[in-house]
Amino acid sequence: MNSNRRRRFHLWAMAEVHVIGQIMGATGFSESSLFCKWGVHTGAAWKLLSGVREGQTQVDTPQIGDMAYWSHPIDLHFATKGLQGWPRLHLQVWSQDSFGRCQLEGYGFCHVPSSPGTHQLDCPTWRPLGSWREQLARAFVGGGPQLLHGDAIYSGADRYRLHTAAGGTVHLELGLLLRHFDRYGVEC
């Protein structure tokens, strides 16, 4: 605890945000053995003090109902000097078949909530469609187009080039703890 106090002395000027919650699971996908790769993207004013910025959940095959449950914990501690670049969580949902092959089911992103407390989030997903040949191949053999660069998931820059179809929904429960925001006159 002593080193923590020293670190916090240097950071007393900065506001802090704790994101504590879970990626609960997903519904509405056509395949049933699903997993999710997730990551958090922030602006330049944000610094991650503790926690892992990205990860991958377990592969779940639901026995009851159609919701795949991951219960993947998220615990992030940020310090920030500005409001721009508020953290965004980006997700890729993949399915795994009995042979161990993985196929993309959807991309999605959502902003971390900006008001303190616990929030239930539903993140819609989409997947790139490709040409009719690629769609036919995907129906028979699997696979399908994927994004080359992951930042198209959370940025709007080159989206106009894409033709996509809807995937299912990812359900998250995120709790937000803010610290020292009132010192800077920030209201949330």
Place this chain on the structure above:
Amino acid sequence: MAAASPSVFLLMVNGQVESAQFPEHDDLYCKYCFVYGQDWAPTAGLEEGISQITSKSLDARRALVWNFPIDVTFKSTNPYGWPQIVLSVYGPDVFGNDVVRGYGAVHVPFSPGRTAVCENVCSRHKRTVPMFVPESTSKLQKFTSWFMGRRPEYTDPKVVAQGEGREVTRVRSQGFVTLLFNVVTKDMKKLGYDTGPPDTQGVSGPSPPQGLPT
């Protein structure tokens, strides 16, 4: 001067492991334990426990009820590593061996809200936790483990509360456990933390699919 500005806040959690919904299994008992970060330390109460064995009720609800108390207090300097409760449910298989029926974990709720009178804040929460078991890697292993009574299980259930290393596991979700929490914190506001508005409805978490007793 130390009394004027505290450096430690307290989190008191009490409540119960209320009940479970496992359509395919009966005669279950539950173990719970808390997993928390390095900055946290329990100061009072029990960090872990084992419940009684419960059977499904004979009425139409087919409910599995434990009503098992939870009572623990933590102190910390940092919300990072906020405590999670890890649940493991076990029951007998066809041959009478004790096998794992589900693992699950959920963060202890924050205590949102403030009253006009005091610095302590309190609130009540219900959480439904999905339970999953690791899957066998092949059909042969599945049959062997069913026959021998040694199902795949985690060597340390606390791995369920961590994110690292989960990408190589394949699991099957097959039930839910309902928890009730009452949470009280002390001195979080004095340290500058804002935990948000009170959630007096108190029901949260995924709802089990239709057809299961609630």
